[in-house]
Structures are given as C-alpha cells and as structure tokens.
Amino acid sequence: MKPPLSIPNATISRLVIYLRILTNLEKNGTNRTSSDLLAEEAQVSAFQVRKDLAYFGRFGTRGMGYTVLTLRRELQRILGLNRRWNCVIVGMGRLGQALADYPGYMESNLYEFELKGLFDIDPHKVGMQFHGITVQHINDLETCVRTHGVDMAFITVPVDKAQDAADALVKVGVRGILNFAPTVLEVSEEVAVEQVDFMAGMKRLAFYILNPHLKALKEDEE
Amino acid sequence: MKPPLSIPNATISRLVIYLRILTNLEKNGTNRTSSDLLAEEAQVSAFQVRKDLAYFGRFGTRGMGYTVLTLRRELQRILGLNRRWNCVIVGMGRLGQALADYPGYMESNLYEFELKGLFDIDPHKVGMQFHGITVQHINDLETCVRTHGVDMAFITVPVDKAQDAADALVKVGVRGILNFAPTVLEVSEEVAVEQVDFMAGMKRLAFYILNPHLKALKEDEE
DNA sequence: ATCTGTGAAAGCATTCACAGCC
C-alpha cells in the first residue's frame, strides 16, 4: 500500500466511475475484469485506469487482471463508502423537497448516505414532513448535528442565502457541503465543498455546441 | 480578437462563473471591475482570470480594469448566451418533473433556455402537463426537434435507458445532451455531453472528508 | 502609478514503454 501524498482531483472522479462499473459487473455475475475493459466502459485509456489505481496500491494480478469483488471492495474503502454518511438538507424549497424524496440514497443495496435532518428558516415550512422526516428550524441545526454526528449537508437555499447557510454549517462542525446554489462558497480550509449546478452545465453545453472543434479535449465530470 | 485554437475545458467553466459575478455587479450598479476583484469572487488567481479572458480577446483597459457592462456582454456572446437555446426533457419521472417545473430557465432577465417539449416512453405519462407543456411519446421526438429547432436535451430516464435515449436524440440531430443518469454515454464526436450527477458529488465529498490533506489541490466545478 | 495582456517557466496530469509477474 502506497502513501498517497498528492492525488489528482480528476482521479477521484474517475474512481467513482470505476466503482459504478464494477458494481454493475458484479450484478451481472462477472468475476474478473481488466484495465482494458474498465477503460472502455469509463471511456478513458487503460493507462489511466492503472495509474489511477496505482495511487492507492496494487489490486490486480499481472497477466490475469482484477477480481471484480476485491477491486470493488477496495474502491469502496478508498472512497469511504464502506461506512454510513449522515446528511442534512438546508433549504426545503422545491429542490430540497425533491432531494428529500429522492429514492436513490441507497446504492447497490447499501444505505451509504442517510438523511438525518431537514432544515429551513421559514416557520411555515417547519413541521412539514418529507420521507418521514420533520422539517426543523435552522436554529435547531446544532442539536441535530451533534446528536446524529452529521457529516455532510446539502445547501438548497436561494443563492443570496447560501453563504449564510454555509457559515452556519461550518460553525456547527459539518465537514462537507454539497452546494446546489450557483455561487462560490467561502469556507474554512478543512471543509470540503462540491458544486452541483446544472444551469452551469447547460451554459457549458451551449459553448461546446457553438464551438464543436473544441469539444474533444477533455472530460470533467461535473 | 484571437483565434482560439485550443482552450482548457476548465476555462469554460470559469467563464460561466465570471459571467455570473459580472451579472451581479451590474445589478448592484457597479460600472467597473478588475481581474483582482473577479479573481477574489471566483476564488481563483488574477493571472487566471486574465489568461482565461485572453483566449478570446482583449476586453480591458490597461491601468483601468474592465467595464462591467462590456465584459458581461462579451462573455455572454462567447458563451453563446445572447441567443435562445431550445431544450427538451426526455424522461418525465420525478426528476424530469422537477426540472420541468424549475423556475430558473430565465437568467438575468433573459430567457436564454426555453423548454420546447417533454417526452416519455410510458403511455400513462403522455398527455400530462407540466408548466403548460404536454408530455409526448418519445416517438414524436423527431417532429418536435425539427419543428422547434431543438438544440439540447436533458436525459432524466432511469440509468439503463439512458443510452437508448441518447441514441434517439443523436439520431434526430440534437447537438448537446445534459445527462442526469449516472452512466458514461457514448455519442458521436460532434455531440456535446455534460454530466450532472449529484450522487457522484456526494461520493467525492466523502473521500475529501476522509482525506482532508488532499483537499486543497484544485476545484473542478461539477 | 496602475492594471491589463502575454511569452516563458513551473507545476501537474496524462500517455507511453517496458519491466515484472502470472
């Protein structure tokens, strides 16, 4: 096992994709695979697959390839998906409601992510139920985070309230934020932020449609 | 004006962010700005801002900075957001419905993106209305695309149907796809694909929470 | 004096070629 000192951001995104492919292979009853097959499915080069894996250790057998089960387990461990992550949603507007009802928090039979709380600042929203969880006022965030050991939060408030929400979350010790608001959040160094902004995706699409010759450079994934 | 032969993918993502910041500045009545200010807001370096802009031309005045209005217009032109983009949604499940109802297709008083059709394969869904648009059967996709000059499509079908949807869209001449299904689509060279996958974002978050020392490398935006 | 625009340098990620092991 290697000490991974510095790992390309893009590698993490690809590991998530490899894990998805391996999970599907496992479902199909496939036992062994290869960097070639994974590369084809993920639409990257086989070099890339092997290099990505090499950051974390040696998981294959030369001449033979990889065991699907083993590699799937290893990736799950590396990505931290062998334990449960407790989540809350801040902002119970249309998007927050859609997320609360989202049926996909389990993945491959594992409840990896679990909703532990729903929050809003609007008293009219407090008390409403989604997916069996009652909406609480944002003032009760700290209690919830401490009680349940909340790891990450989704910010689904209007854009002008997003930084406030982030500040509140950081203050009570949430370690990761998935930000759906179209703004760049400022948070302290030790808090991770991932952006989800499908309007930005549409705008990039518009550019690439206008400039087709630029398209084939690279893939970013989100 | 320069001939942009090869432009980093990441630059496009950042231009979208600069445009957002400029739009806000304009709303606030600010007339002039600088690479420093834009850099601070977007959380990148001022070098980066100037280099990104330099791919497309010279928009500032040395010693003075940029005129907000001018730069906003230029970015809008570069990104293709000075014209309307006609869109359809394929897959009217929960997510497709949420998108059809999404109130944000206008941005800064401009209807840049307009929904021209909603499609599903399920006869029960056909005929339902969302936001004043009637759901049609996927077989009627071609007519709609030809009639309205549809530019891009959102794929919100279950993951195992996503490639079929993409094939159908490519076949009738759609130029760009925003894919919400967690799979890597295979499409012909000249079709642009952008991925939106918030579960993948959650998984990356989990990794970065587990490995805080790796966090500060780079930002991907989606 | 100030702040943009840009060639050159540095820093990273990807690709390659092949050594190492089944």
Add this chain to the structure above:
DNA sequence: GGCTGTGAATGCTTTCACAGAT
C-alpha cells in the same frame, strides 16, 4: 503470452514576471 504496475516523457494548465497602455 498476457496484463499489471510504474518510472520517464510528453503535453497541458497554471503561475509568474514584466512589457505595454492609459
């Protein structure tokens, strides 16, 4: 023979330093 693992080379993106404009 076949396929992984990995140092070295390539190529791209970011950073830097400063020339150029007002």
